[in-house]
Amino acid sequence: MALVVESTANNSSTSNALTITKPASLVAGDLMVASLQFYSNTSSDNVATLSGWTSAVNQESPGAEISVQYKVADSGDVAASNFTFSASGTDGVLFGGSIMRVSESAGFDAADGDVLNNVGTTTPSFPTTVSPAVNGSLVIIAVIGFGNRDTGSFTGFSVSGDTLSFTLLHDYTVESGSDDEIMASAYSIQSTATAFTAYNAVVSPYKDDFVGAIAVFSPVVNATGANTFFVTTTEPFAQAGTADGVMGSVLTETDTTMFAQNGKGTAPTQLTNEAKPSTTWVNETK
DSSP: OOOEEEEEEEEEESSSEEEEEOOTTOOTTOEEEEEEEEEOSSTTOEEOOOTTOEEEEEEEETTEEEEEEEEEOOHHHHHOSEEEEEEEOOSSOEEEEEEEEEEOTTOEEEEEEEEEEOOOSSSOBOOSOOOOOOTTOEEEEEEEEEEEOSSOOOOEEEEEOTTOOOEEEEEEEEEETTEEEEEEEEEEEOOSOSOOOOOEEEEESOOSEEEEEEEEEEEOOOOOSOOOOSOOSOOOOOOOOOOOSOOOOOOSOOSOOOOOOOOOOOOOOOOOOOOOOOOOOOOOOO
16 A cells, blocks of 8 residues: 655744644644755754654755654644744754655555765765665655855756656755755655666756755555465374273163061050049048
């Protein structure tokens, strides 16, 4: 089952705090993926991983950083109106990014990523070692370009490579004297299960340095097909035990046996009247 980008939201800032509105129709269980780029004139810049989120890819060069973070939305995220990311560095700051709402009812595997640094060309190519190559994967490419130029500025951003068609997430540029920056990101859903080859992040005109990152989120692949039994014949276990001594009850005598009558009867004793005493009354002497 392919991951599906349902909605996106993006924003930019000239401070070290970037607030992005919650993607439309976010529900608990959705996968949120943030693609963030930060630039400052100080070399100690750092994009913090938002509390509760997980860093998928983090790539930095002095003065610039790319951060891809993700989180499975819960009820608190659904109730929120926006998300604010922060970074260090306060001089000449440009902070841009997007949040994608991705349906992932089947689940997803941990993100993988490759990065490139300081490529002095308008077509920096990403490495070819990104994995896994799973049909339906979400592929995210993010770049930040910067340099000192007296004239010209970045005028566009596009991505090409293999047969994937990329959708732009955001494309922010700034020109401030000789200090120009561009930060952009795009995504695609891989439609074939073939391995990745090189991708090109194209910007125009030429700038001094680029930092780029590619992140991949792959859907969980559920096993399909029928189970095959290795043995289909019946193989009974050998009877190695012995029977126990528990038997049923058996009557040993079935004829009626009478008890012998060896007693005798006793004749009853007849009652007789006692003899009536004979009494002769004699008058006393007067």
